[in-house]
Amino acid sequence: MNKNWPLWEIFIRSKAGLNHKHVGSLHAADADMAVQNARDVYTRRNEGVSIWVVETKHITASDPDDSDQMYEPAKDKAYRHPTFYDLPDELKHM
Numbered sequence: 001m002n003k004n005w006p007l008w009e010i011f012i013r014s015k016a017g018l019n020h021k022h023v024g025s026l027h028a029a030d031a032d033m034a035v036q037n038a039r040d041v042y043t044r045r046n047e048g049v050s051i052w053v054v055e056t057k058h059i060t061a062s063d064p065d066d067s068d069q070m071y072e073p074a075k076d077k078a079y080r081h082p083t084f085y086d087l088p089d090e091l092k093h094m
Contacts, residue, residue, distance in 0.1 A: 003027065008034040009059060011052040012042055020052050031055070 005027040011020035023042045028034035034053040042048070062070055 005029050007056040008038075008053045009056055010034070010038040010042055011054070012038070012048040013050040013052075014047055015049050020050065025056065028053075 006029075007025055008028055008031075009025050010023050012023045013020045026034065026037050026041060028037050031053055034055075035051055038051050038053055039048075043051070
């Protein structure tokens with residue numbers, strides 16, 4: 001492994017899942033190598049159906065220290081929470 005290779009964030013969608021979940025990071029020379037290495041490292045038990053790789057430098061993230069300021073406006077919008085709705089039992093994945 002070459003530490004000069006870019007860092008990639010790895011997301012796996014499980015067989016039972018509806019979304020991809022972050023499972024870790026790895027270094028790889030390019031996206032194809034990142035997918036192959038992610039398959040070898042993170043899906044050894046054949047649990048995944050899809051792999052996403054994103055070069056870390058392309059991710060923009062908020063600062064956890066700013067979370068109060070960032071999420072404060074949403075606190076007064078209680079209607080956005082599903083507590084006011086009766087959901088039918090047939091509705092799954094909500």
